[in-house]
Amino acid sequence: MGNFYLIIIDGLGVGAQEDAADYGDAGSNTLGHVSEVTGVRLPNFARLGLGNIIPLPSVPPAGKPDAAFGKMRERSAGKDSTSGHWELAGIHLEKPFPTYPDGFPADVTEAFSKHIGRGILANKPASGTRVIEEYGDEHVKTGKPIVYTSADSVFQIACHVDVVPIEQQYEWCTIAREKVMTGPHGVGRVIARPFAGESGSYYRLSDQRHDFSYIPPEPNLLTLLQQAGVNTYSVGKVIDLFAERGFTQYRRTKSNDEGIAQLLSVMSAVQNSFVFVNLIDTDQIYGHRNDVAGYAECLENIDRALPAILKKLKAGDILVFTGDHGNDPTSPGTDHTREFVPLLVYPVAACKSPDLGTRDTFADVASSVADFYKIEGTFGGKSFIK
DSSP states (O other): OOOOEEEEETTTTSSTTTTGGGOOOTOHHHHHHHHHOOOOOOOHHHHHTGGSOOTTTSSSOOOSOEEEEEOOOOSOOSSSSSHHHHHTTTTOOOOOOOTTTTOOOOHHHHHHHHHSSSEEEEEOOOOOHHHHHHHHHHHHHHOOOOOEEOOSSEEEEEEEETTSSSHHHHHHHHHHHIIIIEEEEESEEEEEEEEOOTOOOOOOOOOEEEEOOOOOOOSEEEEEEEHHHHHHHSSHHHHHTTOOOSSSSSESSSHHHHHHHHHHHHHHOSSEEEEEEEEEEIIIIITTTHHHHHHHHHHHHHHHHHHHHHHOTTTTEEEEOOOOOOEEEEOOOSSBBBEEEEEEESSSGGGGGGGGEEEEEEHHHHHHHHTTOOOOOOOTTTBBBB
16 A cells, blocks of 8 residues: 655635635635735646646646646634644534634633733734734743734743743643633643744744644544554644644654655655645744745745655655645735635546545545545545545
């Protein structure tokens, strides 16, 4: 049996879903707007068929794409990394994780403060960059953590590493995950957001960020693969989104460059394996900061790595590129956007049709992986491979 590689370009959407207005995201189109504004050049992805999914001003459609192409609709409620990656693994959220547009209620903040022995700052939805600019000085003076959220289901803790050592920040996140954000307050993720620098020039240490996810329900694609004797590998933050469950081996990474290097290393060694990869920079560094040019450059870097990735594939292997949600850097806000995500499946001969159309759920990926390894489990999706 071959290998199945699933690569997530974090925050890569291809147009607003039908219900996007319900999330405040009408008109969002991450890839379309990046292409329109920057003229991003993606010749290798173009040959796969990226320009065949939706019209892109700077990425022409291929006459005969090397990959099958389409787009997928998220069925689960939400637009965050957890719900997106979970649905790709066959887990559907019947109700969304809780969100806090007005900040966390008193029972949450008081419980967290009691556990860590000090008060908190902020307690509101905010951009990570802006919130440390606003509260960084007070945090340094008082030692109180900056606690904030976003439009996503997250409890985020930002502390200066010279004020609260990184291991203590992780301990506080564990406390929040296990003792505070439970039951009706069971958010998708508790996230450590360490930062450094001096007043007026604080900066986030994205490579030391750590996500503490809600425990995923079982069975799911990963647990069924393991039961069937298929090795499962995580590259990047995927391991965190599944609460460190369901993987034979994992490799955390600090950047896309490291993620691609680790992927190429894994590809040289694995057999009969499912490899689940997240390339985070498009989302974490550029999408959330409305950096359209940076987002385009990041995509071009991935495009340049594509030939090396394709060269590593062996006969019988399948490679899928997709996203987990949108993060339109041209939108007024800094949050994720409710969008369709692209679907590219290589080689095209592995699929039932070159044009995969609009898929009804991200879980079509899980069903396809199950089909590939001949294990039971439809996950509410439909396989797109032969």
